[in-house]
Structures are given as C-alpha cells and as structure tokens.
Amino acid sequence: MSYLTSISVTQSISIENGITQLEKGQEILERRMAEVEGFTRQLAVSQELNVLMNERDNETNVYGIWRAMENVLTFGQTNDFLQNYYIYLANYDLILTPGSSYRPNHYYTDFHYTDLSLEEWMKEVLDQTHRSEIKPLSSYVSRGQQTSVITYMQSLPLDSFNNSSPAVAVVVIDEKMIVGLLSSLTDRYGGWVHISDAQGNTIALKGSGVSEMAKMTSDPGFDQSKVSQFYENDLVITTRSDTNGWVYQAGIPRDLLLENANKIKKMSMLITGGTLLIGLVVGLILAYRHSAPINRLLSVMKEQFGRDEGASRNEFDFLSGNIADMITKNKLLESELNRQLPLVRDAFLKRLISGEFKSRDEIHSAAEQADIRLHQGTGYAGIVQINGYGSMDNVEVLNELNASRLLLKQALSDVGVDILMTDWGSDKVATLFFSTEEEAGSDQTVEDITQTMENLAQVMFNEYRITIQSGFGNYFTSVTEVSHSFDQANQALEYAIYTNQRGVMWNSETQIENTTYYYPLDSEQRLITTIRAGELEEAKRIVESIMIQNMEQRELSMEMKHQLIGEMKGTFIKLLDQKAFTEYDAIENVKRRVIEIGSAEPLESVKSDLYEIMEELCGLIANKKKDIHSQIIKQIKEYTAEMYSDTELTLYRVAEQVERPEKYISQLFKEYTGVNFSDHLIKVRMDQAIILLKNSNYTVDEIATRVGYNSSHSFRRAFKRLNGISPSVYRQSDYE
Numbered sequence: 001m002s003y004l005t006s007i008s009v010t011q012s013i014s015i016e017n018g019i020t021q022l023e024k025g026q027e028i029l030e031r032r033m034a035e036v037e038g039f040t041r042q043l044a045v046s047q048e049l050n051v052l053m054n055e056r057d058n059e060t061n062v063y064g065i066w067r068a069m070e071n072v073l074t075f076g077q078t079n080d081f082l083q084n085y086y087i088y089l090a091n092y093d094l095i096l097t098p099g100s101s102y103r104p105n106h107y108y109t110d111f112h113y114t115d116l117s118l119e120e121w122m123k124e125v126l127d128q129t130h131r132s133e134i135k136p137l138s139s140y141v142s143r144g145q146q147t148s149v150i151t152y153m154q155s156l157p158l159d160s161f162n163n164s165s166p167a168v169a170v171v172v173i174d175e176k177m178i179v180g181l182l183s184s185l186t187d188r189y190g191g192w193v194h195i196s197d198a199q200g201n202t203i204a205l206k207g208s209g210v211s212e213m214a215k216m217t218s219d220p221g222f223d224q225s226k227v228s229q230f231y232e233n234d235l236v237i238t239t240r241s242d243t244n245g246w247v248y249q250a251g252i253p254r255d256l257l258l259e260n261a262n263k264i265k266k267m268s269m270l271i272t273g274g275t276l277l278i279g280l281v282v283g284l285i286l287a288y289r290h291s292a293p294i295n296r297l298l299s300v301m302k303e304q305f306g307r308d309e310g311a312s313r314n315e316f317d318f319l320s321g322n323i324a325d326m327i328t329k330n331k332l333l334e335s336e337l338n339r340q341l342p343l344v345r346d347a348f349l350k351r352l353i354s355g356e357f358k359s360r361d362e363i364h365s366a367a368e369q370a371d372i373r374l375h376q377g378t379g380y381a382g383i384v385q386i387n388g389y390g391s392m393d394n395v396e397v398l399n400e401l402n403a404s405r406l407l408l409k410q411a412l413s414d415v416g417v418d419i420l421m422t423d424w425g426s427d428k429v430a431t432l433f434f435s436t437e438e439e440a441g442s443d444q445t446v447e448d449i450t451q452t453m454e455n456l457a458q459v460m461f462n463e464y465r466i467t468i469q470s471g472f473g474n475y476f477t478s479v480t481e482v483s484h485s486f487d488q489a490n491q492a493l494e495y496a497i498y499t500n501q502r503g504v505m506w507n508s509e510t511q512i513e514n515t516t517y518y519y520p521l522d523s524e525q526r527l528i529t530t531i532r533a534g535e536l537e538e539a540k541r542i543v544e545s546i547m548i549q550n551m552e553q554r555e556l557s558m559e560m561k562h563q564l565i566g567e568m569k570g571t572f573i574k575l576l577d578q579k580a581f582t583e584y585d586a587i588e589n590v591k592r593r594v595i596e597i598g599s600a601e602p603l604e605s606v607k608s609d610l611y612e613i614m615e616e617l618c619g620l621i622a623n624k625k626k627d628i629h630s631q632i633i634k635q636i637k638e639y640t641a642e643m644y645s646d647t648e649l650t651l652y653r654v655a656e657q658v659e660r661p662e663k664y665i666s667q668l669f670k671e672y673t674g675v676n677f678s679d680h681l682i683k684v685r686m687d688q689a690i691i692l693l694k695n696s697n698y699t700v701d702e703i704a705t706r707v708g709y710n711s712s713h714s715f716r717r718a719f720k721r722l723n724g725i726s727p728s729v730y731r732q733s734d735y736e
Helices: 002-044 047-054 062-077 104-110 118-126 175-180 183-189 210-218 259-273 276-305 307-311 315-339 341-354 360-369 395-414 443-464 479-498 507-513 521-532 536-551 558-576 587-595 603-643 651-658 662-673 677-695 700-706 712-723 727-732
Strands: 085-089 094-096 111-113 133-142 145-156 167-174 192-196 202-206 228-231 234-240 247-253 379-386 420-423 428-434 468-472 504-506
Touching: 002 145, 002 167, 002 183, 002 192, 002 228, 002 234, 002 247, 002 259, 047 062, 047 085, 047 167, 062 094, 104 111, 104 118, 111 118, 118 167, 145 175, 167 175, 175 183, 175 202, 183 192, 183 247, 202 210, 259 276, 315 341, 341 360, 341 420, 341 428, 341 479, 360 479, 379 395, 379 443, 379 479, 395 420, 395 428, 395 443, 443 468, 443 504, 468 479, 479 504, 479 507, 504 507, 521 536, 521 558, 521 603, 536 558, 536 603, 558 587, 558 603, 587 603, 603 651, 603 662, 603 677, 651 662, 651 677, 662 677, 677 700, 677 712, 677 727, 700 712, 700 727, 712 727
Parallel strands: 468 504
Antiparallel strands: 085 094, 085 167, 111 133, 133 145, 133 202, 145 167, 192 202, 192 247, 228 234, 234 247, 379 428, 379 468, 420 428
16 A cells, blocks of 8 residues: 555656646746847847848948947847847848857858758748747757757848848757756656647757657657656656647656655565564654755755854744745845836836837836826926036035935925926926816916926925926927927026026026027036036037027027127136146147137137137146046055055055045056056065065065065965965075
8 A cells, every 4th residue: 555655646746746847947948938039129129230231331331230239249148048149131141140240151161050051041041031930950060069959030120021131130049058947857867858849840859869759749649638648668748838839748767756666665565574673763764864855954044044043943943934034035025126116117207208219109108117197198397406506526415415306306296286207417306297188288287387386496495495496398299299398498497597587487488588699607617617527528518509509599699699609718718717727838829719719700610619629628637637647656656665564554554645535546546557456565565575585584474574464374375376386385496
C-alpha cells in the first residue's frame, strides 16, 4: 500500500511540478517575445529611423545612421533575446547592427542560414513584407560558429502592405536562449523539451531529436490534447499557448520520476522486517531528511535577516515573523506604486502643455491612464509666477521656492474650482481650467477665473506674504490647442512683468500694446547672468527669443526699433563694466564694437553682431575658468607632495587648504587628472616608498609610517595592489 501510494503521489506531484515549470517557462518566453515585438514597434516610431527610411539621396547619411543606432543600442540590455538583431534599409541597401553596418553580401559572409543562399536569404527575408513573422528553427552560422536559431521579422513602417517595404527589422534568437528558460526540466530530470509553432515547425528542441518528435506526434497512440500522459518510457507534459498557438512539450524519464517511490518501497521492506530500534533510527533519518528544506529555508532567512534576531526566539517564530515582514513590505511596495500616480499625472500635464501629443485620441488615452477628467476638452490655460525670485543661484532660494510652490498649489486646490496644475520651472505653476458644456467660452467663465486668481493672490499674501502674478491665454476649443493657449498665457505673463502690471493678465489685453518693443527685465538679467557663466548657447537662445518676439510678433516703428537696439547695447555696456570683464586688455575693443552697432541696422544684422561679441566674451570666461582650475590642481598636487607623510591627510584637509568645497575639488581633480584624489595620494606615497626601499635601510614598518600609513599591513596591501609584489620582495629584487 505504501509503495502504490508513493507511486501515485510522486507521479501526481511530478506532473504538477512539471506543468508548473513548463507553464512558467512558457510565460517567460511569451513575455520575451512580446518584448521583441515591442522593440520593433519602438523602431517604427523612431524619428531618426523614419528619416533614414524616407531619404532618397544618393549620399549616405552617416550621421543619421549613427544617431539612429545610438538610440536603439540600449534596447537589448534588458532582454537577451535582443542581443543579435539588425535593420535592413532598402533605400541604402544597408544592414545596420548595434556594432556596425554592412552591405548584405558582407553580412551574409559572417552571418547566414546554412540552408539559404545569399539570393534566397535576400528574397525571403530582406525583400519581403513581414508582419510579426517567425522563421522556425534553422541551422545558422555566426562568425564561423554553428548554431540553431529562430528569426523574428517585422517590416517598417508597421503599415507596410506592398511586396517590399522601406525597412525590415530582424531579430535572430539563439535556440540555447529559448531552451535555457526550460532548463530546470532537463537539468533536474535529464529529460527533453520541445517547442513547436501552430504549424508543427520546431522552434526549440533539447534532449531529443527532430525525428523522434515527428514519430511521437504522428503516432496514433499519442493524444496531443492531453496535458500529461505516458509515452514509451517518458511522462510527456503538453501545454498550448493561447497567444500564438505554440505547443510546449516536456518529457520526464519514468525511472527518474519513480526514483523516490522505489526508495520508499525499500524503506518499507526494511521497516517491516526490522526491529523497533531500526525503525526508530529510520524514523530519525526520515525526520531529518524531511526537515532539511525547512532548515535550509531557516538558514537562508537567517543569513538575509540576521542571526541575532532569531537567537531569542524559536525557529517557527523567526520564520513566521520574517515572512509576515516580507508580506508587509510587499504591501508597502504596492502602496508605493499607487503613490506614483501623481507623477504620471504630472508627466501627462507637462506633455499636454508642451504639445507633445499627436492626436486627440492619444491625449484622451493618456488622460484616462492618469485618471484625469478633461470634461468637454475646452477651457483656458494659465501660468502663475511667484514674484521676487529673479535670481535663482543658490540652494536656499531653490528650497524656499519649492516650499512656496507647494503652498501655492495647496491654495489652488482649496479654492473649490476643478483645476489641473503642474510645476513649470522653479518659480511658476502651469494651470488648466476645463469648462463644462454650459460654461464653454462664456464671459462669465473669464470673470470667474479672474475673481478666483485675485482671491488666490490675496490669500497667498495675507497668509504667507507671497505675491503672485498670473497670465492666461485665449479660450481653447480642443485639447489639441492647449499648448497654443499656454504659449499665449506665457506671453501675457511676460507682458505683465514687462509693463509692471499686477493681478491677472489675459492675452487679449496685451494685443493693444503691440507697437512697443519686447525686452523685459528678467530677460536682460538672464542674458547677463548667462554670459557671465560662459554659457554661449543659452545666451544665443535668449537673444534669439527676444528677436523673434520683436521681428515676427510685433511691428515696431523706427523709433521703437532704435530704442530696442539702444537697450540691448546698454545691457552689454553694463555687462562689460562689471569686474568680471574689466581686467581683460581686449575689453575696450569689445566695448567699442558694441558702441559701433548702428541703430539703423536690420535686427538680423544686430543679432549677428551680438552673437560674435557673446562668443568672444564666453571664450574669455572659459579661458579664465580653465586657468583657475589649473591653478587649483597645481595647489592640490603641491600640498599633497608636501604632506603625504601625514596620516591624517584627507580630501577634507586638502579642501581646507585650497579654500574650496570638498565635493567641488573631488570632481575637479577627477575631471582634470582622470583619477580620484585618493588614488593620486596612494600613488604619491608608493613612489616615495619605492625611493626609501631602494635608497635607505629603514624597515618596511618604518617606511610605512614615513609615507603616511598607520598600519604596516595596510601599506603592504596597497603596495602589492599597485606594484604587483610585496615591499620585501621588491627590495630584494632588481626592480627599478
């Protein structure tokens, strides 16, 4: 009875375990294949790749190819199925891989199917339109190495329906990677696994041959609809994918399956014919044997959670306590994922305001994901600025701004109006007022928003002494127009700051003053600060923005144009009179060039002159920074060479000596020398140690002390790590 029961139990447990492992491998494989399909979809929306596919130039766009491959190089880092892929561009007749690019015939030389000639490969793979097609298991040669692979093929773009497409993405997946997902079955039982597609073509096979699989499949005695059955000497487990129709089969040898049952049979015979003493011994052995997994689990958990905790409690309490702790942490993780929802909403609003969405459907789908109601998709976009923070150049100011923004958003939430908001820069909050069908576009809505913002400004000032200013764009009639309305709100805010007007500024109110030039104080201050920092590209962007506002969005009179040019010249004169530039000999020549800019010149010509002047000024700043940094590095090296024997010499001491922050000199030293300061200090000490080893009679311990080590053991270890041998061996050798 014991033997028969053990056979039944062992068989059912083995079948259950086999099915579980097979289904787990199936799930992982399908997820990996889904990632492969997702990878091709990412390629389909790659702007760089789309540009390459649509180019018809005879010349190869080398930079474009480099950029396209640079953007997809990281795709294979999280999925080993994407280690070997290529993209064929038909217009270039070029194959792109993560490491290089090839002509098809050159690629075929290193990578090819043994059953396909070059012409057949090009016809079946490169010149055909594929829609998530999978080429079954085929013999393959990769740089002279023989293997077997399956091939995933997808034409680009995804809507290609002709016989040929602009590009084809091909992922070559090694059979070893696929069967590796099911290695627990073959390694544990020594059996076999077989994966075939819906047409019966082999996808992966390990532990058996194709002919044996074909024989089993065609055998009338083998029922492929059964999940488990015995066939010849194997227990065959079969599952079928609902996703792609693939068939997963695993075979477990019968003798290994019943190995434990045979042991139980022998044990039963010994117990029946033995004495009570033998029975007790066997009972103890079995007790130890069956408690081993629990003991191993206990050992692992003690290693992970610490042995001291378990010392005061029994093993059951220790296990139950830590398992409960893991469940609690899992719930905390789930809670943390729910806390990420505000980040998703914030990202959606930033994309909506920036105009990154391509269609209304995409916007509504993203809004649903972020759990945001868009009502009728109509309303007003606005921006609220916290006043008094024109120069944000230190941590204290930024921290204060963060607190102010939180207070502002909390006050906005408390006004009782359905409003969406997100941070926009350090001192601004972007807002969206969506209107209902009854309120759409009415004057009352504008009045309500104005009244709400005025109440908000009063609350912020009365309770927190924070002053705010806000601008609003025109009414948007669709969610696709939100970004345009927000740009108008930004212009309204800039106009309010420029004209020093308080309260709420609507974009429609700024249009009556279109004859004045645009050159707000904050733009001037940012331009001066940017040039002083040597940031040429940012300075050019600021000047370009000012020119666009005055050349494209305004019609300036000649007098206003002269005043604008005079204001900008004045900005540069003020900048050149600052101490940061007066010490340069060439600054008078630069000042003369600024003065010589004529008020009657076209604004485009003025912009070009200012660009040249900014390039020269930023170049002076960059050279000055370089000289200062070189001097600091020199000071650090000199001080290290002087104080290397001091055991208390640290980066903090060096920072005190050169009067710079510790983190600053650490980054600076690494940037300019290519090594960390700690490595440089060790090198200096080891160089001095070598001199003492060669030219003195000091012992190794004395030398360790003289070069700044408290412990001779630490000195020996550092010396051997740097020089490959110990100090004693070095002294006795002929090393120089």
